[in-house]
Amino acid sequence: MNGQSSNIYNDPKAQWFAYIVLFGVLALIPTFGTEPFQLRVFSSYAVYAMLAVSASMVWGFGGILSLGQGIPYGLAAYCMGATMQMQFQTPDDPIPSFMLTNELNELPSVWQPFWNTSVGLILALGVPTVVMVVFGFLMFQARLAGAFIAIMTLAMLNAFYSMAQDLQPFTAGFNGISPPNAFKAFGVEVDPYSSMLYWINLGVLALVTLGSKYMLQSKFGTLVRATRDDAERVRFLGYSVAYYQIVVFVFAGLIATLAGILWVMTQQYVSPTAFETPFSIYMVIWAAVGGRHSLFGAIVAAIVLNYLQTELADISDMWQKAWLLILGGIFIAVVLLLPRGLAGMFEYLMGFIKIGGRNSSSTRVSEN
Amino acid sequence: MGVLLELKDLTKAYDTYAVVDHLNLTINEGELRCLIGPNGAGKTTTMDLITGRQKLTGGKVIFDGREINGLKEHQIVRRGIGRKFQVPAVFRDLSVRENLEVAFNRTPNPFSNMLMFFNRTDKKRFDEIVELSGLGDRLDHKAGFLSHGETQWLEIGMVLTQNPRLLLMDEPTAGMTEQETLKTSEIFKRLKGAHTLVVVEHDMTFVREIAETISVLHLGKLLAEGPMHQVENDPKVREVYLGAEGISDAA
Incomplete structure (x- = not known):
């Protein structure tokens, strides 16, 4: 759609093909006889990859530097945690044990809706979405941009972190909620160590990625990138910039929301760490290392970096402690040497393979 | 021909200092009006007030018989006022083609635009604009790689793509070479009549070339x-x- 480009990297057909290959290969992992424990690790990588896609959408394409992608993620995770916890409780034993130790004698009213799994799932999707709509509306109507967005989202993230930490009778505070049983829906139990859960996570990852890719190729996507370039010009072409920013902010939030739900299904655990500042910054780093203008790059970077972290932690405690330094080093190296991330490097390399033999690709464009 | 734009006692004051001071101006449909004046005369501010970029402190802006002051920028644009900025504003990371396609504003709704792809763009109008701005062989290049003159033409093309009833052009030849200025005046002569234009300009050769009526501003007054x-x-x-x-x- 962007005319004939000589670099195969920019060919939309080749791009779709690359995504199909990526997800196809990832889908085969359980068939290699992977250990259940290892499979669950891969399931959580799929969740991280979703968060990287979310950061790539909102920051890489939308130009909105949100350090608060942990907000929808964490809210969804807590709703899902409550839903799964209530699946364990019975009318004879209606109060989760952590509430009893916090001297609650009856189930608080905010927990009541989670008796019903469907209502719980609707809340897990709805609560973060409503929060993002309201928060986005307040920020973008006021025409906040750049570092101010980062500061606002970071402050809001920390507010949620404190709430999760301090409302101990409702959230189990620092310890977090660990539902004893796997998630059940429609009479099926989703075992976190099963290939079924892995395929669910991968399926949702593929869905949100291809959905995002589709959106980016539509006029909406071009407008979002235009807003990143020059919001004022977009405004003076007759578009409401705030409206577009709210939509892309909420959409990226929705991806993080799905990640939060799947995270709790995978780990059977949710704690205030979901709202921790470093975690939300990781998401941005994954997107940056992968190349913030590439969803593919974000996914690959999220998987590779997390794999690296797990492997290093396995070697020794020392390596685990050094991880933050290593990650920081990788981030700095990418910013200095590869400002367009791994995807940018890949694009550069593909530039040497000429198709059609037309002029150099360096000035031609097609993102995503 | 009727009146398209009317400024009545338009005032913009910071404390007691008026940058635009009870300015009255009438632009007729189909006219090409040049707005000149020394630095600080209030030319750009007047454009900001018309397009809603700055809030006026007094007076009225009447466009096509209706008061438009108080509307948001994008709403004013949708009423039919297009604007080219003094410092050329294009999307540097997007290709020339994408720049023009974004400017094709058929619906401002983000959700409808998710279902819209560019192969359905109005081809005839698109080709007209490309021909007029002379960017035909640059369509697949990033706008950031264009020369200064080409960037100006691209922005003029983008504004024209919206087919506005009134075009506000803030220094369209700023920083252009002589040849580029000449080409720009050709573009403007072709626009004359079909569009109503208000052009702010310092280059007197250019003004002499294109202008019918000239309004001189000084210290916010006509x-x-x-x-x-x-x-x-x-x-x-x-x-x-x-x-x-x-x-x-003076130029």
Whole structure:
């Protein structure tokens, strides 16, 4: 759609093909006889990859530097945690044990809706979405941009972190909620160590990625990138910039929301760490290392970096402690040497393979 | 031909200092009006007030018989006022084609635009604009790689793509070479009549080339108005523009 480009990297057909290959290969992992424990690790990588896609959408394409992608993620995770916890409780034993130790004698009213799994799932999707709509509306109507967005989202993230930490009778505070049983829906139990859960996570990852890719190729996507370039010009072409920013902010939030739900299904655990500042910054780093203008790059970077972290932690405690330094080093190296991330490097390399033999690709464009 | 734009006692004041001071201006449909004046005369501010980029402190902006002050920028654009900025504003990370496609504003709704792809763009209008701006062989290049003149033409093309009833052009030839200025005046002559234009310009050769009526602003007030020969012989105008040498040498 962007005319004939000589670099195969920019060919939309080749791009779709690359995504199909990526997800196809990832889908085969359980068939290699992977250990259940290892499979669950891969399931959580799929969740991280979703968060990287979310950061790539909102920051890489939308130009909105949100350090608060942990907000929808964490809210969804807590709703899902409550839903799964209530699946364990019975009318004879209606109060989760952590509430009893916090001297609650009856189930608080905010927990009541989670008796019903469907209502719980609707809340897990709805609560973060409503929060993002309201928060986005307040920020973008006021025409906040750049570092101010980062500061606002970071402050809001920390507010949620404190709430999760301090409302101990409702959230189990620092310890977090660990539902004893796997998630059940429609009479099926989703075992976190099963290939079924892995395929669910991968399926949702593929869905949100291809959905995002589709959106980016539509006029909406071009407008979002235009807003990143020059919001004022977009405004003076007759578009409401705030409206577009709210939509892309909420959409990226929705991806993080799905990640939060799947995270709790995978780990059977949710704690205030979901709202921790470093975690939300990781998401941005994954997107940056992968190349913030590439969803593919974000996914690959999220998987590779997390794999690296797990492997290093396995070697020794020392390596685990050094991880933050290593990650920081990788981030700095990418910013200095590869400002367009791994995807940018890949694009550069593909530039040497000429198709059609037309002029150099360096000035031609097609993102995503 | 009817009145398209009317400024009534338009005022923009910071505390007691008025940048635009009770300015009255009438633009007729189909007219090409040049707005000139020394630095600080309030030309760009006047454009900001018309397009809602700055809030006025007094007076009215009447477009097509309706008051538009108080509307948001994008709403004013949708009423039919297009604007080219002084510093060329294009999307540097997007290709020239994408720049023009974004400017095709058929629906402002983000959700409808998710279902819209560019192969369905109005081909005829698109080709017209490409021909007019002379960017035909640049369509697949990033706008950031264009020369200064090409960037200006691209922005003019983008504004024209919206087919606005009134076009506000803030220094369209700023920083252009002589040849580029010449090409720009060709573009403007072709627009004359089909569009209503208000052009802010410092380059007197260019103004002489294209203008019908000239309005001279000074310290936020209208100093003189009329055809070129009348304005350039006006003693008040001569005085404002570097004493007795007149505006011809001021550029």
